[in-house]
Amino acid sequence: MSKPSTLSLPVIDLISWIDRSNHTEEERTQASKGLHEACLRYGFFYLRLDGFATDSEMQELADLGRTFFHLEQSKKDEIRLANEDGARGYQRLKENVTMGKADNHEGIDFYKPVANPDKTKPLWGTNQWTSHIPGFREKFEDWIDKMQALAECWPRMAMGLGMTQTEWEDLRSKVDDSFWVMRIIGYPPLPSTHDGFSCGAHRDYGCLTFLYADPTPSALQVFLGPDTDVAQSAIDASLALPPEQGDTEGVWINADPLPGAVVCNIGEMWETWTAGLYRSTLHRVIHRSSNYRVSVPFFFEPNFDAVVKPLEAALRIHNVTRSSSSKPLAGRFPPIIYGEFLKSKVGANFTEDSQPRERY
Numbered sequence: 001m002s003k004p005s006t007l008s009l010p011v012i013d014l015i016s017w018i019d020r021s022n023h024t025e026e027e028r029t030q031a032s033k034g035l036h037e038a039c040l041r042y043g044f045f046y047l048r049l050d051g052f053a054t055d056s057e058m059q060e061l062a063d064l065g066r067t068f069f070h071l072e073q074s075k076k077d078e079i080r081l082a083n084e085d086g087a088r089g090y091q092r093l094k095e096n097v098t099m100g101k102a103d104n105h106e107g108i109d110f111y112k113p114v115a116n117p118d119k120t121k122p123l124w125g126t127n128q129w130t131s132h133i134p135g136f137r138e139k140f141e142d143w144i145d146k147m148q149a150l151a152e153c154w155p156r157m158a159m160g161l162g163m164t165q166t167e168w169e170d171l172r173s174k175v176d177d178s179f180w181v182m183r184i185i186g187y188p189p190l191p192s193t194h195d196g197f198s199c200g201a202h203r204d205y206g207c208l209t210f211l212y213a214d215p216t217p218s219a220l221q222v223f224l225g226p227d228t229d230v231a232q233s234a235i236d237a238s239l240a241l242p243p244e245q246g247d248t249e250g251v252w253i254n255a256d257p258l259p260g261a262v263v264c265n266i267g268e269m270w271e272t273w274t275a276g277l278y279r280s281t282l283h284r285v286i287h288r289s290s291n292y293r294v295s296v297p298f299f300f301e302p303n304f305d306a307v308v309k310p311l312e313a314a315l316r317i318h319n320v321t322r323s324s325s326s327k328p329l330a331g332r333f334p335p336i337i338y339g340e341f342l343k344s345k346v347g348a349n350f351t352e353d354s355q356p357r358e359r360y
């Protein structure tokens with residue numbers, strides 16, 4: 001495996017939006033510009049959370065996750081996926097599959113609770129919480145609230161798209177009942193004999209991911225292709241993607257944890273809303289250190305019944321910059337009903353002995 005490049009991702013500071021009364025409009029405009037640029041050029045960046053979440057609060061989540069994964073197997077299996085709708089609950093090591101290869105991690109998945117749960121319907125069951133760790137549920141529910149609040153202020157920051165007030169309100173109505181997902185993931189060291197990764201290369205398919213990971217370095221990697229100008233200097237043909245993922249040349253860079261920040265990345269829904277202006281970037285995890293790594297990604301998603309299609313504001317930008325050779329946008333980004341899209345993803349990524357379910 002080639003060594004990842006030492007390039008690093010941009011850092012976006014949200015404080016002027018979180019603590020509005022102590023910051024100026026000018027500071028908010030600058031933060032928005034930085035965010036827009038980062039979405040255009042990378043689709044992956046750090047979000048500083050000063051004044052919003054502390055390192056010790058985030059580390060506590062990783063510790064709780066680690067305590068769970070270190071329970072005996074039978075206690076973990078008490079909340080296994082198969083008890084529910086096949087999507088909510090615990091999955092064992094290597095139950096997730098990416099590109100046909102077992103991922104060397106275990107995890108617990110939670111989705112937005114639904115009214116009238118029915119576990120016979122895909123994604124419509126009940127979340128499962130361990131009873132073996134005091135405070136586990138409360139701490140993670142607090143985190144879910146925080147991540148939802150963080151996502152609330154986010155689209156407003158994307159001023160760079162030049163949305164009108166009406167367009168902004170329309171977009172907001174698509175995410176005001178977000179069908180969010182949270183995963184708690186446990187990664188033992190990846191054995192050199194394992195045919196696959198800790199988490200294989202993929203794009204997240206919702207709106208926005210906010211990832212807290214424990215301080216383990218050199219685990220999460222992000223792929224920057226040749227159209228990311230920052231990668232131009234570092235392109236190395238030996239780092240091309242495997243043919244099944246397009247054989248694109250580029251670089252894998254480490255996205256090591258930054259204290260006081262989460263990693264944020266764009267999912268396919270934002271790529272659709274912006275008709276490809278914002279990038280949903282490939283990433284993967286290769287965890288070869290000797291410790292047990294824990295990460296907690298929170299996926300902020302559209303409403304289950306939201307229709308997602310390119311935003312007028314994005315099309316206006318395209319119309320200004322589009323070259324005559326580019327493919328018609330409408331064909332490339334047909335409208336999607338988010339919940340249907342989500343269900344269509346369910347199924348490909350589990351081993352045969354577990355209920356099928358998509359890995360984010």
Ligand SMILES: O=C(O)CCC(=O)C(=O)O
Nearest residue numbers: 185213220285295297360
């Ligand atoms: O554990 C990580 O660092 C990333 C996990 C991830 O990409 C995902 O669950 O979608």
Ligand SMILES: [Fe+2]
Nearest residue numbers: 203204283360
């Ligand atoms: Fe991901």
